[in-house]
Amino acid sequence: MTAFLILVLSGLQVESETLSPGNEFTTFKIEGRKIGIGICYDIRFEEMARLYRNDGCEMIIYPAAFNMTTGPLHWELLQRARANDNQLFVVTTSPARDLAADYVAYGHSMIVDPWAKIIACADEGEQTVTADIDFAIVDQVRQQIPVFSQRRLDLYGTELK
Incomplete structure (x- = not known):
């Protein structure tokens, strides 16, 4: 969705020279579960993830390549x-x-559950990361901490345009 320009210690990174921003949200279903797709820089925008959640997504997948400056701090x-x-x-x-x-990626592919618990994580090397995903956890978390039903939409909101 977003292309960006960032100056890091290793030099200027101009993502828009090789990628163009999208203009729609991409979802698909596996066994009836809705999954959204973002890329790299998109993970920085909570609003985008919120729109996927509002659309019924129970998972978001972000292919990404954070570098050695932003990776350790933000990934x-x-x-x-x-x-x-x-x-x-x-x-x-x-x-x-x-x-x-030429571009050194941070690595560390990861799977995080709805409690924000890391359930699988690679190191910086070449690895395959797998985990059994129990989508019932999504429902459990949403029932135990019902933040979406308690939002103050009369004061704020996130809506797709």
Whole structure:
């Protein structure tokens, strides 16, 4: 959805030189469960994750390639925040770290549950991350902490345009 320009210690990264922003939300279903797709920088926007949640998603998948500056600081934090804020699973995939590459990815593909608990995580190397996903946890979290029914939509809201 979003292309960006960022200046990091290793130099200027201009994502928009190779990617263009999308203009719609992408979802699909597996066994009746709705899953949303975002990419890399999209994970920084809580509103986007909220719109997916409002649309009935129980998981969001973010293919991403955070670098060695933003990765250690933001990668886990953002995944756990999106999972917690929206009471859904967050799955991220990242290239393995290759110190000889022009762009060095942080790695650490991860699966986070709706409690914001990391249930599977790779390190910086090449690995396959798997986990059994129990979508009943989504319902449990949403029942135990019913933040969506307690929001003050008379004061604020997030709506698709």
